[in-house]
Amino acid sequence: MKRRTFLQRIGSILAVLGVTEAEWLTLGSRYYQALAQSNPRKLALLIGINQYSQNPSLSGCLTDVELQKELLMHRFGFPASNILTLTEEQASREFIEAAFLEHLGKQARPGDVVVFHFSGYGTRIKLGTDTVQNALVPADLQNNQNVNYLLEETLLLLLRSLPTDLVTAVLDTSYYAPTIQPPGLRIRARPELVDTELASAELEFLKQLKTQNSSSKGEVIPPLLLTATVDPKQSSREVLLSGFSAGLFTYALTQYLWEATPAKTIQVSLSQVESSMRKLGSKQQPALLNSKKNSLLADNFVFDSTIGAEGAIAAIEEDGKTVSLWLAGLPPQVLEYYGVNSRLSLVTGEQLILRSRTGLTAKAQLSSLDSTTPLQVGQLVQEAVRVLPRNINLIVALDTALERIERVDATSAFATVPHVSTVVAGEQPADYLFNKLLQTPTRYGLFSAGGEPILNSAGEVGEAVKVAVQRLAPKLPTLLAAKLWRLTENQGSSRLAIKATLEIINSISPRVVMQRETMRTVSSETSTNKSLRIQNSALSTAIVPIGSRMQYRLQNMCNRPIYFILVGLKNSRSAIAFYPWQTPSEPDSAQTTPLVKQLVIAPGETFTLPQSAAASEWVIAGPAYECEHQLIFSTTPFTETLTTLETAKNSTTDQQPIGPVLNPLEVAQAILQDLHNASPVKAEINGTAADSYVLDVNNWATLSFNFQVA
Missing domain, CATH: 2.40.10.170 (Thrombin, subunit H)
Incomplete structure (x- = not known):
């Protein structure tokens, strides 16, 4: 279709493009600054493609567009009429480029906000004999041997041609399709095609842009580019959630932006987005690329809405x-x-x-x-x-690649495991996936929802399905326990003013690894400490070196005492907890069973964990592993939780600060019961307390830490 026809069809909608992706750039100070301004125009173009004629359909790209649109309208006050979306067959290369030129290029002025977002397939294409380039795959991807791709180079030149320094591109796509597809996942990358040529119209358009760029006067302003993966060979994945599919990155980012406040470092923001992605079972890492690196987000601007929300x-x-x-x-x-x-x-x-x-x-x-x-x-x-x-089960998906008899046997075997339900992969959300190992199809194992193998969950070659399930059964209560305590996470909504910092102790001063704080209670003055230096880049998971001495620094900024516990998961399979051992008041006491005590932080005080000099030797031993800690705070003691911990932990010889939890599911249920007991509002919700946990944001907070020991 000719550009004139395109413009006639889009009509007046194209006259007022809105900013949708500007939200994404909330991770850069330029982005926050742009949102704070009331006068500049905010122009954006949202693109999502699920249906491709020559590739398997994607499921979450249209949801991505909806997530972005709703976020911009309601969280940051953008009128619906200012948001243009091109979806499915509308998102041809010609339409995308025409929309960019006519309604971003012709309208943008210095100081305006411009955002471009794309959700769909990406790929690689060979140009000439040696050059290989990244490309976005539009809806009209191929005509015989000519592929109608939108080159990434073309997009970057378009972005740089705009006369404002508040330009953002967000790409929830990837370019390298894995040789072996991870089980049960949709990957937003199509294999590179051989013996194909790029459409001549795209090559000619690219040539024109290069000519214009070389002849333009003044400084070329680089755009802020936010991508779904930090590694070019990583895959951008979709995830099946509660009744919908979405881009894993898009959902994690927009969810964070609903609750976030502007006074956050880029490191903290991306770290928390990545942490959310990991909880959905993926090691995909987002990236923020910008030639002008600003370590802090602006904290002194007035927004259309200064508060976070759910x-x-x-x-x-x-x-x-x-x-x-x-x-x-x-x-x-x-x-x-x-x-x-x-x-x-x-x-x-x-x-x-x-x-x-x-x-x-x-x-x-x-x-x-x-x-x-x-x-x-x-x-x-x-x-x-x-x-x-109260009756939450662990959901295990059975991959459709399994033979019918294998699925029947697996369903029957899992049915004998308490608190475990099975579904068909891809039809309903699941916590884990049961499947054959890709490299050895006669071995069975457990995978995360993001396709990552669970360590030491694979069986021997030739193992029967029922035997494999029986072997996995003892691990499942631990995974369910982790699922339950993750349900208490409320960093965004808690009304308890809490800040927690993970530190490595050395001879000079503690070195900060990660920091988490409740967003709705801590002031911008305290939440942006300009002297703070995060150890690791936001583009990678936080790392604690083997042999480090570690501690948590906990700050209670409430006007009442706060109790807390620490539980966690090691390598997605072993439950751990912090045990606050109680020292007998009398050395010759006949007490032989060790007891754990309540940990409490007085109002306005700071607490280090471990607390005593002896316990401060919390040395991180090898070999390498991944760790997830939940720090759970409450206004009342964790009475049932500590009783449950004591029931299974009676060794008098091994009183280390961090130790294994022998009854993780019972501990997780006790945590939820303690938080339920701390919520006075439960009495007001008639008929709910008997079969539900009722948790009041005024009485609890859970902060999550994910890091790697290496």
């Missing part, structure tokens, strides 16, 4: 008391189990009670039907009460 009112029903909510700000692992009677607060103080939920949308009612408070579309909602079911 979602917003998307529609109001005729009675004026019932609303439709968009809840993309909830952590993905929580969304699946976010139960009826959960409560969300409006800025006005009114509360909404959740009545039903499907995917990212929910129905809710005002808690007081006599309220005269007018509800409005776009009002932000913040989590107040989280209701979780």
Whole structure:
């Protein structure tokens, strides 16, 4: 289709492009600064393609566009009329380039915000005899032996041609298709085609851009480029969540942006996005590429909405008391189990009670039907009460590559394991995947939802399916326990003012590895410490060297004492906990069973973990492993949790600060019960407390730390 026809079809919508991707750049100070300004125009183009005629369909690209659009409208106040989306067959190379030229290029002025976003396939193509380039795959990808790709070089030249320094491109795609496809996953990369040539129109357009760029006067301003992977050979993946699929990176990033505040370092922001991706079972790492590296995000600008949220009112029903909510700000692992009677607060103080939920949308009612408070579309909602079911199972997906008899045997075997359910991979969300090893198809093992093999979960060659399940059964309660305590994560919504820093102790001063803090309570003054130096780059997982002495520094900025515990998972298979051993008051005491004590931080005080001089020898031993810690805080003691820990840990000789948890599932259930007991609001939710955990954001906080020991 000719460009004139394209412009006639798009019509007036093209006259006012909005910024959708600008949200993504919330990770760069230029991006935050742009959002803070009220006068500049904000122009953006969102592109998502699921259906490709000559490739397997993707599932999450249209959801990505929706996630971005809703985020921009409700979190940052962009009018819907300012957001242009090109999806499916509309997203041809010609349409994309025409939209860029006519409505980004012709409208952008110095100081304006311009954002480009793409979700779909990427690939590589050979140009000439030696050059190989990255390319985005549009909807009209191939015509005989000519491929109609949009070269990454073309896109970068278009971005650099804009007269503003607030230009951002976000690419949720990748370019190298793995030789062996990970089980149960959709990868946003198509194999490089041989014996094909790039469409002559694209080559001619690229030539024109190069000519214009070389003849242009003044400084060429580099765009800020946010990509789904830090390694060019990593794969951008999709994930099946509660009733929808999405780009793993897009969902993790937009969820973070709903709750985030601007006073964050790039390192902290990307670290938390990557941490969220890891909880969904992937080692994919995002990247922020920018020639002007700003280590801090601007913290002195006024936003359309200065508060974080878990979602917003998307529609109001005729009675004026019932609303439709968009809840993309909830952590993905929580969304699946976010139960009826959960409560969300409006800025006005009114509360909404959740009545039903499907995917990212929910129905809710005002808690007081006599309220005269007018509800409005776009009002932000913040989590107040989280209701979780007590009967949560571990979900194991059976890969469709298994033979029918293998799936039958696996279903039968898993049915005998308590608290475990099975589904067909790709049809429903799952926590783990049961499948054959790719390299040795006669061995069975367990994989994360992101396709990563669980260490030491593979059996011997020729092992029967039922034997494999029986072998895996003892590991499953630990994985379920980790699932349960991850459901308590609420860094974004907690009303307890807590900050936790992971440090390596040395002879000079502690070296900061990671820092987490509750977002809704800590002021920008305390949350941006300009003297803080994060040890590791945000583009890679935090690393603690083997042999390090480690500690946590915990700050209670509340006006009441706070109790806490630490639990975790090592190599996705072994549960661990911090044991605060209690020293007998009398040396000759007849007490033979060691006891653990409550850990409490006084108001306004800082607590180091381990606390005593002897326990400070928390030396990280080898070999290398991956670790996930949950620091869980409460306004009341963890009575049931410590009792449960003592039940299984009675050794008097091995009183190390970090030790294995022998009954992890019981400990996880006790944690949830303790948090439930700490929530006085449970008495107000009739008929819910018996079969659910009711957690009040005013009474608990959970901060998550993921790092690698190497």
